[in-house]
Amino acid sequence: MRTPQAEPADRGSLDIHPAVLRKIVEHAADSVPGTLRHERRLAGIDVGEAGASARVTVGPGEPAPVDVRLELTLRYPVTIGNVIEAVRAAVADDLARLAGHRMRALAVTVSGLRSATVPTRARVQ
Amino acid sequence: MRALLRVLAPLLGLALAAAGVLVVIEVVAAWVLPDTEGLLVPWRPWSVTLANLSWNENPVPGIAIGVGVAGLLLIIVGLAARRGDVRLEAPTTAMTVTTSPRVLARLVGTRVRASDDVLSASVSASARRVAVAVLAWHDAPPDLREVIVGGVKELLDALPLRRRPRVAVSVRKQEGVR
Numbered sequence: 001m002r003t004p005q006a007e008p009a010d011r012g013s014l015d016i017h018p019a020v021l022r023k024i025v026e027h028a029a030d031s032v033p034g035t036l037r038h039e040r041r042l043a044g045i046d047v048g049e050a051g052a053s054a055r056v057t058v059g060p061g062e063p064a065p066v067d068v069r070l071e072l073t074l075r076y077p078v079t080i081g082n083v084i085e086a087v088r089a090a091v092a093d094d095l096a097r098l099a100g101h102r103m104r105a106l107a108v109t110v111s112g113l114r115s116a117t118v119p120t121r122a123r124v125q
Numbered sequence: 126m127r128a129l130l131r132v133l134a135p136l137l138g139l140a141l142a143a144a145g146v147l148v149v150i151e152v153v154a155a156w157v158l159p160d161t162e163g164l165l166v167p168w169r170p171w172s173v174t175l176a177n178l179s180w181n182e183n184p185v186p187g188i189a190i191g192v193g194v195a196g197l198l199l200i201i202v203g204l205a206a207r208r209g210d211v212r213l214e215a216p217t218t219a220m221t222v223t224t225s226p227r228v229l230a231r232l233v234g235t236r237v238r239a240s241d242d243v244l245s246a247s248v249s250a251s252a253r254r255v256a257v258a259v260l261a262w263h264d265a266p267p268d269l270r271e272v273i274v275g276g277v278k279e280l281l282d283a284l285p286l287r288r289r290p291r292v293a294v295s296v297r298k299q300e301g302v303r
Contacts, residue, residue: 076232077283080213080222080284080285081214081216081285084213084215084216084220084222085216085217088216088217088220104219105219105220106219106220106221107220107221107222107223108215108220108221108222108223109210109222109223109224109225110213110222110223110224110228111224111225111228112228113224113228113231113232
């Protein structure tokens, strides 16, 4: 005789690692027009590019609230407020849609304001 | 202050770690060789000296005052070494948006150096003040300072700063031909 199965919601649990949430946040921020990828340098040596970097803290509750600290480089000139608002909306939307988490707080640090193309230095010939 | 804190923190950490290692060595040595007076630290003579010392004898008050003053200085350094972030206007109250003084200084520097009359410029920025020191060509117009001040103020107006910093510009002219 087979025992009746538990309700689908009671058969298991899903925990999403904060590293995954961090990746979701960074990807969402990088996808917003107006944010820039910036070069990474180690001891003055170019070691590739990096986009937004995030730190995520998951709090208790259902759905679990998420506090996000985000560091990003923006294109300049640009309306910073509009880009930040777009980033907030994108991050909150992706966290809710992909992971079922609610963004409770967002702290943004603008670590750079740069033009999209680096001007070439004039050379004397 | 942040630079001082960055030097002090690892030094204090190393000192504490070294003290911990010494304690471990002495404890193990006391277990293995109970009759020794300390392997690296002569703690038994120190213990005898401390046992014969009262609170009002020299140098106890001097050492206590010195330790208190050192602790107070460390607290002051720690409190004064806050990050000098520049606050920006946030779209919602649930958000905080900041940038670093370095970003602000770079923006101002790029703007100032764009002028053909400017040979070089150094900028220091904080949330309260932006100071620009300009080295101009010898034939720069006399109103160059006002032009630069206007340009910097225009730039600051375009940024969503919570508090607009004061602008200070000094201009020095380079001798010789351009």
